[in-house]
Amino acid sequence: MCILDRYLLSRSVTALVKTMLSLVCLFVLIDLLTHRRPDIIKYGVPWYIVLRYYAAFIPEVLVKYQVAALSVLISALLVLGQAAQHNEVTAALSGGISLRRLVRMPILVAAFLAGGVFVMGETLGVYAARDAHRIVNRYFSKNPYRERSGISWANLSGRWTCHIGKFNRLALTGEDVVLYGSSGEVFERIEARRIFWDETEKQWLLEDGRWLEFHPDEDGHPTLHQRRITQCPAPFTEPP
Numbered sequence: 001m002c003i004l005d006r007y008l009l010s011r012s013v014t015a016l017v018k019t020m021l022s023l024v025c026l027f028v029l030i031d032l033l034t035h036r037r038p039d040i041i042k043y044g045v046p047w048y049i050v051l052r053y054y055a056a057f058i059p060e061v062l063v064k065y066q067v068a069a070l071s072v073l074i075s076a077l078l079v080l081g082q083a084a085q086h087n088e089v090t091a092a093l094s095g096g097i098s099l100r101r102l103v104r105m106p107i108l109v110a111a112f113l114a115g116g117v118f119v120m121g122e123t124l125g126v127y128a129a130r131d132a133h134r135i136v137n138r139y140f141s142k143n144p145y146r147e148r149s150g151i152s153w154a155n156l157s158g159r160w161t162c163h164i165g166k167f168n169r170l171a172l173t174g175e176d177v178v179l180y181g182s183s184g185e186v187f188e189r190i191e192a193r194r195i196f197w198d199e200t201e202k203q204w205l206l207e208d209g210r211w212l213e214f215h216p217d218e219d220g221h222p223t224l225h226q227r228r229i230t231q232c233p234a235p236f237t238e239p240p
Helices: 003-043 046-063 069-084 088-094 103-124 126-139
Strands: 149-156 160-166 173-183 184-197 202-218 222-233
Touching: 003 069, 003 103, 003 149, 046 069, 046 103, 046 126, 069 088, 069 103, 103 126, 184 222
Parallel strands: none
Antiparallel strands: 149 160, 160 173, 173 184, 184 202, 202 222
């Protein structure tokens, strides 16, 4: 690879990455403001679910909406146009370098990207599209599973009982959570604003609440100890 090839490769890759990143961000912003924003507000979709959806949506943006191909076209025009503007093309042709040799590296970059996009569409893109579709059905649309009625779970591990005021059976999230249990002479009560199932950690997590413990003193009167909960695992291990 000669100096000219390395020079054009560096400029082509840099321009391609910047162009693709700009177009993807622009597409996501337009889709968010014009298409998903009403559903996000209506169904109260958490911000991390929105980020997860658009992360899974990126392969579809690149392939289905031709953002990858458009990025190649724009980056090639930018690189070769700037080279012509700075008289680099004229200098190369005057030095005996053919036009075919001059455009070889941008064409190779485009061919490599086309192959990469094809492989991504047949592998990662399939799983990403499936995940994006599942997120849309679960969080961005109305279905019978979104009706958040209350639910109670008794006889959990650790002798806990859990009451949830509003529970989404499809999203596995709940609000207005109260848990209570006892261990020997200690009675425990947990009040949390939210509970949800963490698929990565395979456990229930509690958010924004307090953990109360009632210990008997020497006279047998209950003494209260409490601590604040920002986020912590639930005290039971049962899966959904």
